[in-house]
Amino acid sequence: MFAFRLDARSGVPTYLQLVEQVRRGLLLGYLSDGDRLPTVREVAAALVVNPNTVAKAYRELEHAGLVDARGGQGTYVVGSIDRVPAATYARLSRDLRGWLAAARAAGLDHEQVRALVTAALDDDTARAGAA
Amino acid sequence: MFAFRLDARSGVPTYLQLVEQVRRGLLLGYLSDGDRLPTVREVAAALVVNPNTVAKAYRELEHAGLVDARGGQGTYVVGSIDRVPAATYARLSRDLRGWLAAARAAGLDHEQVRALVTAALDDDTARAGAA
């Protein structure tokens, strides 16, 4: 069963975190067409969040065409995003986790690792964003 | 001069983005003790944001002991965070940017790259967070 995770310190609204996690699951292959998401009430109970907040996330996902909400049955993945090929994903994921291990071995803590990654990602986005 | 950047789509409050960018600059060595940050009014004008929003960020930074606000002169970096050694930073940054280039070469777009990185970082945080 797909499981959500929340980061209260990030400042990102709860419903947006949920939306992004489903989108990420689709991109990386954790979620596939036909998969059933946990119910609104289940997620709300697990994350100790108001059901309306979860419903808002599911509503956005349905509006984006990524899921199909069937009243009484649940919410099912229906959309298809450009997914990363499994082999490519495996190779890149392995290399990235190797880099993470090297960073941790060099003595960097979470904050420093995140700072380095964020800086590199921002540069990457800025470079292509200008192109 | 230190420059700020905003990502309106992230959902992260503006003042928090500013705080994190200064903190990141300190961690990675972009900012050093004695450096002068742009004035509240300069940042507000450059980012098209209300001066109070910038002031809130600077206030948080001063409260955290990272900067010293001198009325009439400006805001100066004064705190020292555990900085990543320059050699370590250079090596890790180079390797990470190499990985990014490989990911882009494999046909991944920004969103897919960010998804992969976020997934790996979350796993890393979760693993050490439980320890």
Added chain:
DNA sequence: CGTCTTGTACTACTGTCCTAGTACAAGAGG
């Protein structure tokens, strides 16, 4: 049909982010 589960809709309320505008305090420089 009746019941259960599920998603959805609605209103009201609280708290936070952000904006807007104004005023004040401190230091530099003429």
Added chain:
DNA sequence: CCTCTTGTACTAGGACAGTAGTACAAGACG
């Protein structure tokens, strides 16, 4: 002393996130 620049403080309001509670619609199941 006067002026400029800078950071700070304050009030007021709008927009949005999240909570709380209730009610409704659709399908599955007995």
